[in-house]
Structure formats: structure tokens, C-alpha cells
Amino acid sequence: MDYKRLKKEFYLQDTHTVAKGLLGKYIVRNNIALEITETESYIGSIDKACHAYGGRRTARTEPLFAEGGIFYIYLIYGMYCCLNVISEGKDVPCGVLIRGAEIAEGYDEVSKNRYNKPYGLLSPYQKKNILNGPGKVCMGLGIDRSQNGISCLSDKLFIAEGKDVEVIKTGKRIGIDYAEEAKDFLWRYYKG
DNA sequence: TTCGGGATCGACT
DNA sequence: GTCGATCCCGAAT
Numbered sequence: 001m002d003y004k005r006l007k008k009e010f011y012l013q014d015t016h017t018v019a020k021g022l023l024g025k026y027i028v029r030n031n032i033a034l035e036i037t038e039t040e041s042y043i044g045s046i047d048k049a050c051h052a053y054g055g056r057r058t059a060r061t062e063p064l065f066a067e068g069g070i071f072y073i074y075l076i077y078g079m080y081c082c083l084n085v086i087s088e089g090k091d092v093p094c095g096v097l098i099r100g101a102e103i104a105e106g107y108d109e110v111s112k113n114r115y116n117k118p119y120g121l122l123s124p125y126q127k128k129n130i131l132n133g134p135g136k137v138c139m140g141l142g143i144d145r146s147q148n149g150i151s152c153l154s155d156k157l158f159i160a161e162g163k164d165v166e167v168i169k170t171g172k173r174i175g176i177d178y179a180e181e182a183k184d185f186l187w188r189y190y191k192g
Numbered sequence: 193t194t195c196g197g198g199a200t201c202g203a204c205t
Numbered sequence: 206g207t208c209g210a211t212c213c214c215g216a217a218t
Contacts, residue, residue, distance in 0.1 A: 040210070049210065060203060078200035080211050097210055135211045175210050 001105060003028050003160035005153050011068030011087055015041045018068070018087040019096040020189050025162040027083075027098070029141050031106045034131065035162060038100030038190040040173045042084070044093030047187075049179035052093035063149045064093040071157065073138065073148040080135030081144050085152060085159070099174070100190070101131045101140075110140040167192025 003026060011018060019039040027034045044052035044064060051074070052064040063072040063086060072084040072095055084095040103110050111119040114130055122130070131140050138144065143157065152159050170186045177183055 042210075051210085056204095058203075074210090075200095075202060077209060077211050078202075080200095082210060084210085099210085129212095133211065139212090173210075178209085 001033065003033065003158075006159050006161065008069050008153065011085065011152060012089060013068075013087065015043050015087040015094045015096060016187070016189075018085065019187070020168050022085065022096060022098070022159070023168060023189060023191055024165040026104060026160040027101065027137075027141065027157070028160050029143065029157045030109070032103075032109050032141060033105040033160075034101035034110075034137065034141065035104045036098060036101050038098075038132075038188070040097040040099055040189070041187040042095050042097060043187075046182075047094075047179070047185070048182040049173065049176035050093065050095075055093070057093075061093065064095055065091050066149070069152050071147060071150055071152060073143065073145050075145060076135065081138040082134040083138050083141070083143065097134055098137050099134050099188070101137050103131065103140075109142075113142045114140050165191055 019041045022036050022039050025036050042050040044050040047053055052061040066086055067090040068087045070086045072086055073081050076082050083098045086095045088094055107119040111122060131137055147157055169190050169192045171188045172184055173188045
């Protein structure tokens with residue numbers, strides 16, 4: 001299959017525009033292509049759930065301050081990675097978390113990364129839950145923090161044109177109960 | 193179908 | 206020392 005990379009300009013748009021725009025697009029790595037089905041916006045200037053809230057700039061959050069169009073990957077809970085796409089311009093700390101996806105190509109590769117067995121041997125439960133969470137997306141792609149900060153237009157890992165999504169639903173973000181008023185922001189987007 | 197406990201470690205206080 | 210943008214599995218509902 002022929003995948004066309006999204007242009008750099010896509011990532012420089014408003015973060016919510018990028019988050020919604022990513023739905024239906026493909027994340028491509030080697031023989032794997034995943035269709036993005038769920039995203040969340042994180043905007044440092046006003047969002048207590050964002051790692052760079054209030055301009056917190058450390059070695060860890062540095063990618064958030066970069067110009068849009070790179071990946072931000074970090075370790076969570078000591079054992080899982082989360083994949084983010086950086087949006088907007090330089091020194092504007094914000095990005096989009098990839099929360100969920102579906103397999104478009106590379107079923108056995110993804111299955112091997114997740115469960116170390118071919119797709120055909122998975123239980124119905126495992127098939128259903130194979131990529132429905134941010135840590136799982138990274139695991140399925142076989143990526144970790146060594147890819148942190150690379151370009152969304154790179155050869156090894158990139159985002160490509162996909163389908164248009166007719167219905168986009170919104171909801172509250174997940175796993176950020178500590179973020180006070182920001183936890184109620186309707187910044188989670190998923191396919192209807 | 194939902195619930196609860198455990199695993200595990202880097203970043204920051 | 207604390208805790209998180211999580212996941213899995215088994216047990217109970």
C-alpha cells in the first residue's frame with residue numbers, strides 16, 4: 001500500500017484541529033499501519049493535565065516546546081509508553097495523545113509485539129483490546145522512548161493520509177483526575 | 193461486564 | 206519519597 005505523509009503544515013494548526021484531523025489517519029512503521037481512532041488534546045498554556053502546564057520546561061517536556069510535526073514519547077507508570085504528536089509552533093507547549101487505533105496492515109507484527117503470538121491465535125478478548133489504549137498503541141508499533149523527538153515525516157515512523165471521518169465524538173479525557181477543572185474539558189476525540 | 197490488585201521506574205519535590 | 210496521560214489477569218457480578 002502507498003502511504004502519503006501528511007505535510008508539515010498540518011501539525012502547525014490549532015491543537016484541537018490537529019487532534020480531530022488525526023482521526024482516520026495512519027501511523028506507519030515498517031510493515032505496520034494503524035488507523036487512528038481516538039485522540040486527546042493537551043495544551044500547556046491552560047491545561048493542568050499537560051506535562052508542560054504553566055511553562056514547565058524540563059528535559060522530559062522539551063519536545064512539547066518544539067515546532068509541530070514531531071513525536072513526543074514518554075514512560076508512564078514505570079512500564080508503558082505513550083505516543084504524542086506535537087502541534088502548533090515553536091515554544092507553544094501542546095500536543096495530541098494517540099489513545100487508540102485499529103490495525104490496517106500488519107496484523108501478525110502487531111500481535112507479536114503485543115502478545116508474542118500470531119493474530120490468529122489471539123482470544124476474542126485480546127483481538128478486541130489489542131490497541132484500545134495509549135500504552136497498547138506504542139507496544140503494538142514496537143516503539144519506545146528511543147524514538148522520542150523524531151519527525152512525523154521520518155522514514156521509520158510517520159503519519160499518512162487516511163480516511164475522512166464523518167462523525168467525531170467528544171468526551172472528557174481519561175486518567176487525569178488530579179487536573180482539577182481541566183479534567184472536565186471535552187478534549188477527547190474519537191470516531192463515531 | 194465490571195472491579196481490584198500488582199507490576200515498575202523516571203521525573204520531579 | 207511520591208506518583209503518574211496504563212495494562213493485564215483473575216474473580217465476582
